């Protein structure tokens with residue numbers, strides 16, 4: 001089941017976000033819970049950050065935003081992850097297929113996202129869903145402690 005995240009979800013979201021197999025691929029470097037609170041508050045206020053529950057527990061999350069005006073038919077996916085304890089079981093496939101269906105029903109014609117060039121599982125995952133590589137954002141993504149930034153891939157799915 002997918003639902004909007006709530007203030008009560010912060011501990012579950014934080015522990016999934018900061019997991020060593022997840023945090024290298026999301027937007028922020030590891031940080032303590034106290035610092036995460038302000039980021040989480042912004043995510044809540046956007047009302048575009050969703051959690052995906054399985055058997056009453058948070059199994060994954062994602063953010064789906066829309067652009068305004070002449071690009072209002074475009075949505076952007078981000079801050080997406082599945083609990084590593086559940087990887088390889090089709091959870092992301094179910095979660096993102098559902099998100100795509102909802103965006104489609106809301107009139108979205110293009111869904112785009114960025115994937116780090118060293119994130120092979122995610123690149124394969126999005127390709128499987130039909131996303132295509134459109135370009136490379138060179139030196140776009142820099143993790144604390146890395147000497148230099150790495151490339152990101154811009155991927156998009158067109159909906160007819």
Ligand SMILES: CC(C)(COP(=O)(O)OP(=O)(O)OC[C@H]1O[C@@H](n2cnc3c(N)ncnc32)[C@H](O)[C@@H]1OP(=O)(O)O)[C@@H](O)C(=O)NCCC(=O)NCCS
Nearest residue numbers: 022025080081082087088089090091092093121122124125
């Ligand atoms: C990418 C991620 C969301 C996939 O979640 P998942 O629930 O394990 O994915 P699924 O089980 O639904 O897999 C669906 C397909 O994705 C691909 N895939 C998933 N994990 C993979 C892996 N480790 N290696 C290669 N391909 C993989 C496969 O094509 C798979 O289909 P198949 O099993 O029939 O081959 C998960 O690895 C994750 O949370 N990673 C950390 C955070 C992250 O990278 N987020 C994306 C940022 S852009």
